[in-house]
Amino acid sequence: MKNRKHILKISSIFLTAAMLLSSMGAAAFAAEKTPAGTIDKLATNGSSFLSSSDKAGALEAVRDGVLNYQSNIDIKDYRIKAEDAGLLLDAVKSCYPETFCLAQTVYVSPTQIGGVSYISSVIPQYQTSSAEEYNTMLSAFYAKADEYLSLVDDSMNDFTKAVVLHDAIVMNSEYYITKDGVSATPYTLMVEGWGKCEDYSRVYAYLLAQTGIKSELVDSDSMNHEWIKIQLEGKYYEVDVTWDDPVSSKDKLDAPGRVSHDYFLFSNSSFPNHSGYYELNPSADTTYDEYYIHNMDSQLCMVRGSLYGIYCASGVVETKLVSYNAANELTTVYDLGAAVESAEGFWASHWSAGDGYYYTSSYANLCTYDGLLYYNMPKGVYVFDAATNTNLKLAAYNGTNPLYGLKIADGKLYGDDAQEPGYSGTLVEVADCLKMGDVEDDGILNIIDATQIQRKLADFISFDDFGNLKADFNHDGIININDVTAIQVAIAQ
Ligand SMILES: [Ca+2]
Ligand SMILES: [Ca+2]
Numbered sequence: 231m232k233n234r235k236h237i238l239k240i241s242s243i244f245l246t247a248a249m250l251l252s253s254m255g256a257a258a259f260a261a262e263k264t265p266a267g268t269i270d271k272l273a274t275n276g277s278s279f280l281s282s283s284d285k286a287g288a289l290e291a292v293r294d295g296v297l298n299y300q301s302n303i304d305i306k307d308y309r310i311k312a313e314d315a316g317l318l319l320d321a322v323k324s325c326y327p328e329t330f331c332l333a334q335t336v337y338v339s340p341t342q343i344g345g346v347s348y349i350s351s352v353i354p355q356y357q358t359s360s361a362e363e364y365n366t367m368l369s370a371f372y373a374k375a376d377e378y379l380s381l382v383d384d385s386m387n388d389f390t391k392a393v394v395l396h397d398a399i400v401m402n403s404e405y406y407i408t409k410d411g412v413s414a415t416p417y418t419l420m421v422e423g424w425g426k427c428e429d430y431s432r433v434y435a436y437l438l439a440q441t442g443i444k445s446e447l448v449d450s451d452s453m454n455h456e457w458i459k460i461q462l463e464g465k466y467y468e469v470d471v472t473w474d475d476p477v478s479s480k481d482k483l484d485a486p487g488r489v490s491h492d493y494f495l496f497s498n499s500s501f502p503n504h505s506g507y508y509e510l511n512p513s514a515d516t517t518y519d520e521y522y523i524h525n526m527d528s529q530l531c532m533v534r535g536s537l538y539g540i541y542c543a544s545g546v547v548e549t550k551l552v553s554y555n556a557a558n559e560l561t562t563v564y565d566l567g568a569a570v571e572s573a574e575g576f577w578a579s580h581w582s583a584g585d586g587y588y589y590t591s592s593y594a595n596l597c598t599y600d601g602l603l604y605y606n607m608p609k610g611v612y613v614f615d616a617a618t619n620t621n622l623k624l625a626a627y628n629g630t631n632p633l634y635g636l637k638i639a640d641g642k643l644y645g646d647d648a649q650e651p652g653y654s655g656t657l658v659e660v661a662d663c664l665k666m667g668d669v670e671d672d673g674i675l676n677i678i679d680a681t682q683i684q685r686k687l688a689d690f691i692s693f694d695d696f697g698n699l700k701a702d703f704n705h706d707g708i709i710n711i712n713d714v715t716a717i718q719v720a721i722a723q
């Protein structure tokens with residue numbers, strides 16, 4: 231646990247610094263063990279084992295014992311029947327995803343009281359080989375969770391937090407049950423970006439729990455599947471993160487740079503294709519059943535307080551950038567498809583199906599970096615500045631195939647080059663993201679950039695479209711001395 235404390239300390243320093251520097255940032259969240267009672271699950275046999283209040287103490291005791299890598303965890307005070315040992319293990323693994331080191335079996339030391347056999351202590355079986363190995367993995371798990379949690383903060387409502395974390399998991403993850411002989415766990419999903427339905431559900435539940443959102447894991451034996459219900463404003467809604475992660479129809483592999491919302495926030499009566507499950511919390515509320523988000527097959531991105539997405543009504547090729555919110559208010563910000571078509575022609579904004587046909591859907595994915603929005607069209611990537619409604623083509627893509635998705639990693643844009651949307655394709659580097667303020671375009675923000683903006687303000691020089699976009703360092707839509715000052719402050723840090 232030593233490593234963990236170290237990380238927490240660093241996080242709190244960052245938080246303090248951020249608060250001193252500006253009033254813009256709301257409090258971020260820091261990853262730690264799952265708060266008690268935030269993730270729930272009904273036992274697979276339909277009993278109320280997990281929900282009864284006298285079991286909560288036992289769950290906590292076992293979880294804390296596992297976090298300390300104990301070989302023997304005393305729970306005799308909680309009077310858990312020896313026959314329920316399997317349910318207890320499943321409950322710990324489900325409700326506390328940070329216990330990913332647990333194996334599928336557990337031994338118990340029973341004791342007889344009044345003719346009934348109770349668990350005196352739990353003897354966990356670990357998949358990890360040592361406490362050191364587990365602590366190292368746990369540090370990596372928390373560190374990656376902190377990266378996810380840096381995408382959300384207290385200024386967002388729970389709907390927005392749920393969208394952003396859902397989309398980030400889908401963008402970063404691929405479905406595998408095993409890989410190179412290793413079985414999937416919440417650890418592999420969180421840290422290595424691959425896992426099975428349980429892992430998608432539990433990592434999502436874990437991240438939501440860190441932001442204060444409650445959830446319930448839902449199992450269906452007949453489907454051999456797990457998904458999640460999440461609580462928004464006191465009511466529960468069905469979400470299947472795994473099935474919202476698109477895979478190609480041909481090879482069933484991950485479609486990188488793509489996100490769907492076909493299984494995001496439904497009442498159970500409207501939730502498509504799920505059956506045979508027990509539930510702890512009813513999900514009868516239909517608030518989100520008809521929300522526009524179900525027609526957004528791209529990542530939604532938070533930029534300076536607004537949520538943006540790409541909306542495409544079914545049966546029409548539209549690539550409309552919209553702002554969107556928890557009240558289902560959808561406002562067209564810019565018609566990206568029409569802009570690209572008018573500048574470059576029909577096929578620049580339509581995904582060809584050959585012989586003059588095209589797919590009646592958009593495969594543009596939205597990403598954000600340094601306060602700007604990025605999206606792909608079949609043959610290029612574009613940048614959009616929401617502060618000025620500026621739409622610029624960043625780079626043409628001259629591969630044989632179109633681009634069916636977009637992803638950002640380490641400040642670079644990667645498109646999903648695929649023969650057709652049914653193939654998963656491969657990620658290819660297409661362009662660097664723009665670095666705000668770097669008008670000299672050398673990849674570094676320094677005093678020369680600030681000086682050049684001052685020279686531009688004095689009409690000694692002028693910038694091209696990209697320079698003008700980057701010069702608006704504070705994203706207020708105008709280039710002035712405030713941008714120079716903001717760059718000087720940023721450099722001084
Ligand atoms: Ca994915
Ligand atoms: Ca520079």
Ligand SMILES: [Ca+2]
Pocket residue numbers: 701702703704705706707708709710712713
């Ligand atoms: Ca500005």
